Amino acid sequence: xxxxxxxxxxxxxxxxxxxxxxxxPISGHTALYWYRQSLGQGLEFLIxxxxxSAPDKSGxxxxxxxxxxxxxxxxxxxxxxxxxxxxxxxxxxxxxxxGTGNTIYFGEGSWLTVV
Amino acid sequence: GQQxxxxxxxxxxxxxxxxxxxxxxxTTLSNIQWYKxxxxxxxxxxxxxxxxxxVKKQKRLTFQFGEAKKNSSLHITAxxxxxxxxxxxxxxxxxGANNLFFGTGTRLTVIP
Numbered sequence: 001x002x003x004x005x006x007x008x009x010x011x012x013x014x015x016x017x018x019x020x021x022x023x024x025p026i027s028g029h030t031a032l033y034w035y036r037q038s039l040g041q042g043l044e045f046l047i048x049x050x051x052x053s054a055p056d057k058s059g060x061x062x063x064x065x066x067x068x069x070x071x072x073x074x075x076x077x078x079x080x081x082x083x084x085x086x087x088x089x090x091x092x093x094x095x096x097x098x099g100t101g102n103t104i105y106f107g108e109g110s111w112l113t114v115v
Numbered sequence: 116g117q118q119x120x121x122x123x124x125x126x127x128x129x130x131x132x133x134x135x136x137x138x139x140x141x142t143t144l145s146n147i148q149w150y151k152x153x154x155x156x157x158x159x160x161x162x163x164x165x166x167x168x169x170v171k172k173q174k175r176l177t178f179q180f181g182e183a184k185k186n187s188s189l190h191i192t193a194x195x196x197x198x199x200x201x202x203x204x205x206x207x208x209x210x211g212a213n214n215l216f217f218g219t220g221t222r223l224t225v226i227p
Contacts, residue, residue, distance in 0.1 A: 033214065033215060035217070040222075042203065042217060042218065042219045042220045043158070043203065043205075043217040043220075045214055045215070045216060045217065048214035048215070055214075056214045058214075059214075091157060091158070093158075093215075103160045103163070104148070104160060104205075104215060105160070106157040106158050106159070107157065108157055109157055
């Protein structure tokens with residue numbers, strides 16, 4: 001597609017359930033980022049992919065969080081045994097690579113509410 | 116770890132007044148980017164600065180990258196209600212991991 005696509009756009013889940021959030025980056029973009037944004041807060045870095053590998057997973061808040069990317073394209077962020085503090089907007093972004101002049105594009109986000 | 120701080124956290128201005136937000140990194144950056152996020156929206160790329168001391172302008176917006184490549188500023192002249200939103204700086208570290216670190220953001224409110 002023309003932009004970064006994320007699904008679902010909204011998800012309400014019960015505490016303790018697992019959720020999967022999907023990101024489909026712009027075609028040809030090798031770098032993919034996941035961020036989390038709580039209401040009215042800044043962007044918290046979660047993980048970064050270059051191709052299918054994740055050079056930096058330092059932002060994942062706990063071992064309940066994992067992410068993978070296949071085929072250098074679609075990425076899935078999985079949250080196991082969700083907690084209420086996981087409620088936030090999960091934003092995915094992509095760009096061509098780290099080189100200069102490459103704009104990073106964000107998806108619309110997946111709004112997660114854990115009840 | 117990497118920290119990118121922005122000040123102020125919030126700013127209320129009368130329409131027509133100027134506005135400035137400052138971004139400071141704990142480590143040297145290879146580049147600095149600025150994003151605008153409207154309420155309820157996602158961040159949208161505004162500009163990227165790469166060179167030490169670089170200054171770029173976009174209409175009423177002026178962006179600067181510090182000589183040491185650790186700080187940056189965004190200045191808006193004669194604010195308009197359409198400028199409302201949160202402005203984030205972001206940068207890649209000069210060495211090490213390639214992830215893009217975002218600043219804490221400055222939320223701008225413009226009072227008509």
